[in-house]
Amino acid sequence: MIRKEIKKDFDMAECSVRNILDRFGDKWSLMVIDLLREGKLRYSELDNKIESISQKMLTVTLKSLETDGLISRKVYPQIPPRVEYTLTELGQTLLPAIDMLKKWAADSMPAILAARSKMATPSAP
Numbered sequence: 001m002i003r004k005e006i007k008k009d010f011d012m013a014e015c016s017v018r019n020i021l022d023r024f025g026d027k028w029s030l031m032v033i034d035l036l037r038e039g040k041l042r043y044s045e046l047d048n049k050i051e052s053i054s055q056k057m058l059t060v061t062l063k064s065l066e067t068d069g070l071i072s073r074k075v076y077p078q079i080p081p082r083v084e085y086t087l088t089e090l091g092q093t094l095l096p097a098i099d100m101l102k103k104w105a106a107d108s109m110p111a112i113l114a115a116r117s118k119m120a121t122p123s124a125p
Helices: 004-008 016-024 027-036 043-051 055-067 093-121
Strands: 071-076 083-087
Touching: 016 027, 027 043, 027 055, 027 071, 027 083, 027 093, 043 055, 043 083, 055 071
Parallel strands: none
Antiparallel strands: 071 083
16 A cells, blocks of 8 residues: 555656656756856857767757757858857756756765775675
8 A cells, every 4th residue: 555655656757857857867958058058159169068969969959958948049041050049048947956966066076986986896705
């Protein structure tokens, strides 16, 4: 009985946090959002600022963030084509959470690295 109640309370398919983490848990989405806090950026500027991202992955990430309403894409009718990306109001509401996550990561990194090192060291028999 308790197990069914727990399962009902934590139904991961309907969990909004899981949905968000599935969407932004990749290594590029939060980076793009964080870079766009600076203001409008063109595709090439994002590509230059994000080390080692492929063009395909950047395109997929931008489309995903646009689909979720976190960034907007503006195409200027000129030659050569110019496209700029900006954070939407919804995207801006994510910045404080990103700031907290960055602070936690910076504060916790020494402990995380120590734990990794401890786990990587073979224990004596």
